[in-house]
Amino acid sequence: MPSPTRSIHVVAAVITDARGRVLLNRRTENRDMAGLWEFPGGKREAGETSAQALVRELREELGIEAEVGDWIMDVPQRYPDKHLTLEVRHVRSWKGTPRGREGQAITWVAQDKLGRYSMPPADLPVVAALREPDCYLVTPAPGEDEAGQRQWQERLQRAVSDGQQRIQLRLPLQHPRRQALIEQALRAHRRGVQWLLNRDIELARSLGVGVHLGSEQLLSLQARPLPDGQLVGASCHDLEQLQAAQRLGCDFAVLGPVQATASHPEATPLGWDAFAALRAQVSLPIYALGGMARGQVAEARRHGGQGIAAIRSLWPE
Template sequence: MSHEVVPNIELTPIVEVVAAVILQPDGQFLLTQRPKGKLYSGYWEFPGGKVETGESLLYALERELWEELGIHIRYAHPWISRVFTYAHATVRLHFFRVVDWEGNLTPREMQAVCWQIPNQIEVSPILPANGPILQALLLPPLYAITHASEIGIELALQQIEHALQNGLRLLQIREKQMERDKLREFVERVLAFARPYQAKVLINSDIELARETRADGVHFTSSQLMSISRQTDLGYGLGSASCHNAEELYTAEQLGLDFVVLGPVQSTLSHPGLPPLGWRKFASLIRGYSLPVYALGGMSSRDLVIAQEMGAQGIATMRGIA
């Protein structure tokens, strides 16, 4: 969990900038090195540049990638936006994930380029504004949530093991009806399954249990989220939270959580009293948001593409583990 200080930007002109996270199917992404003669020459960054007057963000991205790399975008979707203050300017970086393009990728400014793997960055220095994006690239598209109290512990463990074998890498243990001793045993068994796959396991609500079992982090309920002090030393790894509205999203952002889930997008059995947001409102709420967001509520693998088109990191699902 990061604790980045959000600058006071009310009186500071903001330069709008687009940046492309160009992805290959195997997860590699492109970094380019700023050429001599530019500010921060020698630093590595995601390709992109300043949005000119009258340009849409996507048009600016298309222009920058053509000018810098000689490629045309076929398919890109909005992702994360972050404000960062350098010595010379305050910039708002609008990151897009570019998953399909055409053309012969050629560094037209004689800049160095390299393909990197999220957990094995081999170049430095990297522009500091890009640090949180590198962390977000480590997050997978699926955030699974357990429901062992509903289907039984042994079946749940079988489903989790099968899902891990098939690529699951992020899991939340959410068992509100389970007795604590039984829950601790369940957590330890899940962690034993997850460790060989380097999958991350978060505990819903219970910081102490996460510490005791050495889980990878804590997922806060929305009510917990709104009661946490910004000065609180949470003292654990990953931090995430459930959000349902703009106020909760803002609070998670101010606390510097690693990611959030937002929903319910569609009707869901786990939150029967909450009206669904729908995709349009979901997209509106996360437009320009600085944290990775998982869409929650009635999600299945069929919804992953539309969730990412709306700007989400991916989907969170309780009944899609198997």
């Protein structure tokens, strides 16, 4: 009879210095996943708070007395022999000089270079949370008349001005001015925004922007459809689709509906527990979709999400 899966709560630190660099530990040869880099920390013992556990672990591993700061996220992750919850806290202040007291290598890494380091699956969503937007706007379709198109462009301008950094242009393929509206949006706001086109791989490739794959496209593709540097996102509803998105090398996925949504009233909501259970079986950054509002970013991150994706709540009125 197989032994029951262990449940472990680990607390890890994103330690940042005055230059914004992040401290990484390298796992030693006598541990599982040896050689991979990770955020320092360790298992929370019985009777400890998360802050107490992290202070103790950083003292033992790095020889510092840390001041534990803000919570960043919790990451549920399923491994063959255990079910891990990785709770991540920020540490910006400490006493002492960090050094590898357990024989491990340590290094300071600029945040935009974190993706170059091989890490355990549970640490990868943390890198995305530090580097990538926590809200993903999916635009509604513009009207086909001139007034509707002008209003759509004006609202898109407001969304960019409001700080939206990752935007999917979701224009129907049959819209008469689809490509012209897309090109106009890109000319006006090329810098500072990560653009993705809904489903249209060829147009995305030619315009040098990202693509957001529909769930029906995931299982038919054999390789990542765009080169690195052009984002690839994917809509997912179940584990098979999430695993396909990860296998293709997608940069992130959107999973839902998590809650009831007016746009798909017939869909059965997953709920947050099912969202977390699915997230635990892959290492992709995942946005929660369906009934989401900007104020639910923290809830998404309590369940391992990158943040929220939405149409109505992120589209300016």
